[in-house]
Structure formats: C-alpha cells, structure tokens
Amino acid sequence: MLPPMLWLERQVVATLASDVDHRRRLALEGYVDGVLRAMPEHLRMGVAAESIVLGSGEWVSRRLGSRRSLADRIGGWERSRIGPIRQYVRLLSSLVIFADEELAPEPPDEDDE
Amino acid sequence: MTTLETEILIIGSGAGGAVTAAKLARAGRSVMVVEEGPWVDPDAVEPFSIDEMVLKYRHQGASAALGSPGIAYAEGRCVGGSTEINSGLYHRLPPELADEWRKTYRIAEFTPDVLDKYSDQIESEMSVSYLPGAPPPSSAALERGAAKLGWRAVEFARVFTYDSAGRGTKQTMARTFLPRAVDAGAQIIAECRVSKLIRKGDHIVGARCTRKLPGGEIESLTIRAEHVFVCGGAIQTPTLLQHSGIREQIGVGLKFHPTIKVAARFPRAYDHADVPMHRVTEFAPFLTIGGSASRRGHVALALADSASDYRDALASWEDVVVYYAAIRSDGSGRVTALPGLKAPLVTYRMTDADQSRLARGLLHLGEVLLAAGATELYPSLAGGTVARRAEDLVDWWDAFTPSRANLMTVHLTSTVRMGDDESRTGADSYGRVWGYRNLRINDASLLPDAPGVNPQAAIMTIAARNADEFLSHL
Numbered sequence A: 001m002l003p004p005m006l007w008l009e010r011q012v013v014a015t016l017a018s019d020v021d022h023r024r025r026l027a028l029e030g031y032v033d034g035v036l037r038a039m040p041e042h043l044r045m046g047v048a049a050e051s052i053v054l055g056s057g058e059w060v061s062r063r064l065g066s067r068r069s070l071a072d073r074i075g076g077w078e079r080s081r082i083g084p085i086r087q088y089v090r091l092l093s094s095l096v097i098f099a100d101e102e103l104a105p106e107p108p109d110e111d112d113e
Numbered sequence B: 001m002t003t004l005e006t007e008i009l010i011i012g013s014g015a016g017g018a019v020t021a022a023k024l025a026r027a028g029r030s031v032m033v034v035e036e037g038p039w040v041d042p043d044a045v046e047p048f049s050i051d052e053m054v055l056k057y058r059h060q061g062a063s064a065a066l067g068s069p070g071i072a073y074a075e076g077r078c079v080g081g082s083t084e085i086n087s088g089l090y091h092r093l094p095p096e097l098a099d100e101w102r103k104t105y106r107i108a109e110f111t112p113d114v115l116d117k118y119s120d121q122i123e124s125e126m127s128v129s130y131l132p133g134a135p136p137p138s139s140a141a142l143e144r145g146a147a148k149l150g151w152r153a154v155e156f157a158r159v160f161t162y163d164s165a166g167r168g169t170k171q172t173m174a175r176t177f178l179p180r181a182v183d184a185g186a187q188i189i190a191e192c193r194v195s196k197l198i199r200k201g202d203h204i205v206g207a208r209c210t211r212k213l214p215g216g217e218i219e220s221l222t223i224r225a226e227h228v229f230v231c232g233g234a235i236q237t238p239t240l241l242q243h244s245g246i247r248e249q250i251g252v253g254l255k256f257h258p259t260i261k262v263a264a265r266f267p268r269a270y271d272h273a274d275v276p277m278h279r280v281t282e283f284a285p286f287l288t289i290g291g292s293a294s295r296r297g298h299v300a301l302a303l304a305d306s307a308s309d310y311r312d313a314l315a316s317w318e319d320v321v322v323y324y325a326a327i328r329s330d331g332s333g334r335v336t337a338l339p340g341l342k343a344p345l346v347t348y349r350m351t352d353a354d355q356s357r358l359a360r361g362l363l364h365l366g367e368v369l370l371a372a373g374a375t376e377l378y379p380s381l382a383g384g385t386v387a388r389r390a391e392d393l394v395d396w397w398d399a400f401t402p403s404r405a406n407l408m409t410v411h412l413t414s415t416v417r418m419g420d421d422e423s424r425t426g427a428d429s430y431g432r433v434w435g436y437r438n439l440r441i442n443d444a445s446l447l448p449d450a451p452g453v454n455p456q457a458a459i460m461t462i463a464a465r466n467a468d469e470f471l472s473h474l
Helices: A007-016 A022-038 A040-063 A068-079 A083-102 B013-026 B051-058 B094-105 B110-125 B137-149 B176-184 B233-245 B296-305 B311-315 B352-371 B390-399 B456-471
Strands: B001-009 B033-034 B063-065 B069-072 B153-155 B157-162 B168-170 B187-189 B192-200 B203-213 B218-230 B252-256 B258-267 B278-280 B287-289 B320-327 B334-335 B345-348 B376-379 B407-409 B439-441
Touching: A007 A022, A007 A040, A007 A068, A007 A083, A022 A040, A022 A083, A040 A068, A083 B296, A083 B320, B001 B013, B001 B051, B001 B203, B001 B334, B013 B033, B013 B456, B033 B218, B033 B287, B063 B345, B069 B252, B069 B296, B094 B110, B094 B233, B110 B233, B110 B456, B137 B153, B137 B278, B137 B287, B137 B320, B157 B233, B176 B187, B192 B233, B233 B334, B233 B456, B252 B407, B258 B311, B258 B345, B258 B352, B287 B352, B296 B320, B296 B376, B320 B352, B352 B376
Parallel strands: B001 B033, B001 B218, B033 B187, B069 B407, B218 B439
Antiparallel strands: B063 B069, B153 B278, B157 B168, B192 B203, B203 B218, B252 B334, B258 B320, B258 B376, B258 B407, B278 B287, B287 B320, B334 B345
16 A cells, blocks of 8 residues: 655645645645555655655754745755756646646636626 | 456457457457456546546556656556547558568568558558548647648548547547457456466466456456466556566567657647647658647646746646657667566666757757747756747757656557567567467567557557467467
8 A cells, every 4th residue: 555645745735736725725635645646656655755854854954943944945856966856846746737727727618708 | 266267368458458359259259358447438538637647547647667867658547548548649550660670570471461451450440530621720830830841741640530510539449449349249347457377387377366346345356268368558568477477578678759848839829629630750750749638737737847937828828739759769678577566667768869869859849839830939858948939949959968858758669579589579470478378468568669650550450460360270
C-alpha cells in the first residue's frame, strides 16, 4: 500500500494552490493524493523520501524561528542544483496546475445570459 | 481459489490483444481475454480530461522513464488499452522501415505484400478515414506554417467515423475488435491482473491472477490455458515475463519517440476539443512535428514548463495550442521487474545525437509555428525564453540541456523484439517466445524499433499476421 500525501506534500500543495477557493482546493488535494497513491511504487518511495528529508528541514527551521515562508523555500527548491529536488517541485506543481485548470468552473455560456 | 479454463488466454486488450482475440474467436477457438483495467464506456468521459486520466491511464498518467533527462510516458489501463486514450492517428508501417527490420532481425514473411494484405484487412474494419471538410484551425496552422517555409506537411488518417454533421467518433478497441470478438464467442474479464505465468518445462500451463469482483472483493484466480498470448504493451509484457522467470532478451532495447512541446499563442481563439491531424513530415522519419491535446489543463502545463511569466497567456488560454516535436531515437532503455513490486523500473538513455536532434526539432517547431502566425511561443524548457520572432529561437538552442528539457512520450515499443536472429530477439518471427512452445507475444513489444509515427497500425497489422500464422498450426 503506497503512502497517502505526507505532511510536506500537503503543505506544498496548499501553498501552490493558496489562491484557490476552499472547495476546489479540497478537490485538487484529493486529485494529487490519488495520483501519488497511483504512482509506480519505486517513484512514490523516492518522492516520499524527499518529502521526509525536505519536510524535516522545514520543520526544524520553523522550530528554530525561521521566518522564511514555504513559498520562498519552494522557489529555492525550483532553482536547486540538485535535479531530484527540482523534479520534486515540478511534479507537485504540475499536478496542481493541471488539476486547478481542469477543475476550474466553466465560464457561463453567453446564450444563458 | 477459483480456476477457469480456456483454450487460448490473451492477456491485455489493447491494439494487439483485441485484434488477436477477434481473429482467433472468429476462427472458432475458445478465447478468454483478461484486462487489468476496468471497462469504461468510451463515451463516459471527455477525451484527454482529468477524469479520463483517473479512469483510463495507468498510474493516472504519473509514469516516467528514469534517465538524464527523465521522460514522462503514458499507457492506457482499461479495456481497449492505449487505443482508448490516444489520438487515433493511423499510419501504415513505412515499407522501407519494414524492409530494414526484416533484414536486420531476420523476420520471416515481413514483405510489403504480406503486411499490406493485413493492413487492408484492419483498415476495412476500422473506418480509417480523413476529416471531411476543412481542418480545424489548430491543424490548419501546421499546414499553413509548413507551406510558408516550403516544408512538406500532410493530414494523417485517423480511425474515426463521422456523422452527417462532421462529428467524429474514435474507433477504439472497445468499439471495434473487442465487441466483435465477444460476438464470436470470446470472453472478456476486466479488472483481472495477471501476476505470474505458470511454467511447466517448455510450456505455459496457465496464469495466476487476482480479479476484482463486482462487490469490490478481490478474488485469487488461476486460469488454465493451452496457449497464452501476452499483449500487455511494451512495459507490462516484459514485466510479466520477468516476474514469471522468463528473462532472455526480455525488457531490453526499449524504444520510444522522445518528445518536446511548445505552447503557441495565436492572435485569436483556436479549437481545443480535438488533436490536430496534420503533421509536418519534412524531416520524417527522424523528426515529426505535430499537435497535442490542448485542453485548458494541458495549455497551463505547457506554459508552466518554461520559466517565463505566463499569466497573461493563460488568461487567454483559448488562443493557445500545444504542439510537439518528436524524434526517432538512437538511444534505448530497459524495463526491469522489481521483486515484490507491481510497477517495473523503466530507464532510458538518450544519445548525444538524440539531444541534438531534439534541440533542432524544437527550433524547427518554433519556426513553423511563427510562420503559421503564432505571436508567442513557450518551450518546455526550464528557463526557456518566450520566442516572438525567429531570432529569439536561437536562445532555445543554448537553453536545451538534459536537466532543463521537460520531455514526454507515448509510443513505447521493442522490449521483446521479433525475428529469427535469436541473439537479438526475445521472440521468433511470429511472436513465439524463444524456449516456450505455447507462449506468444502480440503487441508493441515485438516491433524492433519505434517507427517514427503512431505505431497502432503496425501493432494491429503484425498482430493479425501473427494470429493467422498461429491458426495455421492448429
């Protein structure tokens, strides 16, 4: 059984979807959770391991009083020299971007107005 | 544990499995098809939508070949396999390529005459056709851009039927060969995953499976069969064979078409419901330029792949269409079953020549889209700049590195190559696995190379040919 969304994954998704309304964000989180559970096991394990390592760093820095926001940190990970860290952000942001647009409500039909 | 019996067990219901099932059932054989994925009504979800990805894609679309760069890929996982999720383009195997394969791998009865005979059969049952009337704007753009540059572009045929209003319906396996197989007596079991083939000497005597019952419970199942065809596609077929202890020349030599995308913004709204049917073939077979699914989510993803600010373009996403450049690759990959895990490790190594070809393809794609009237181009390159003029494309060449390119692919082939040269193939000229008297492969795994075009036609043609050869021995 593959792990569901981990703490950092949930935080990253919430940050990337911060301007999305609550209801859509729940649907979006459900979609990301479903994809993470459906991934090939070895890829999911790699993502989970990154989440634990990066999440531990984030948790510790918060405990030490760091004021750096998670959004800033995600920006840093996107530009990281370490490929898997860049890919980690890319994976989660791709899922959020795709789901956010696909779950966006259709504009009202002009004929209906 | 439930035990079922059949004369012929077919594992997988995509282009290869469905054709095999219909051929053998019509010949009066007892046929059972098992498919890991669910039955989904072809009209149940919109093509390329998020619902389709959840219901019909393996891993909900989150599959990737590891390497430098990693390459995302997609496979169908439902009754009908990848034919349920692809764009339905149909292209016969180019005769010069078939000839090259025949000589290199010593494939018997692989001449144009033989292949044409089976292609004719397939096409007579598949409604292979061209779009009635004018092409949609997204497709016409490729034709127009190519014409301005003096390049060759063609409309590809598709497996579509059209109603009197010109609305198309893709003729997937769930709409064509599978119902015909059932009409001829075949049985199809959906949501039935084969975990292992049961070997006895040089025979396969059956398969161990788990089946999801209508109530949701999981049932262990053994299916005993006199003959087994594995048609799970180029990733799942070698995985099953390796899990069953069959490894000689299995899973090596994976081939596909590495693909890079560009989101092109035009001065007005374009169509988004369909995939463009024109292709720029000026550089074929080594490089093909075409159009991709361009729903709102795909447009957003493609725009986000470059590091540029894309908010303005996304706000008018109806003006944006996603296009691609795909190459025939010199590189190759491997599928390795991992003990205890369902999904295999998939790796792929692109050569330096591949990367150069892909970078050149990206520039050519930019040229043709600008010639077609696109005003902004967003490449799938992390840090790639927006191109508005031909001079801007030079920056893409410098920006193209393995770590910055976001690549994907859909046409996976060649993991159990066919041919009589036993040192280079996993199966003989008709798909019989070396060392096993009653085990055959009949899917994309058999193709010795990725053909440079959508391989569905080649898969179906070869499957029909191999099924006939099998019947000739019964």
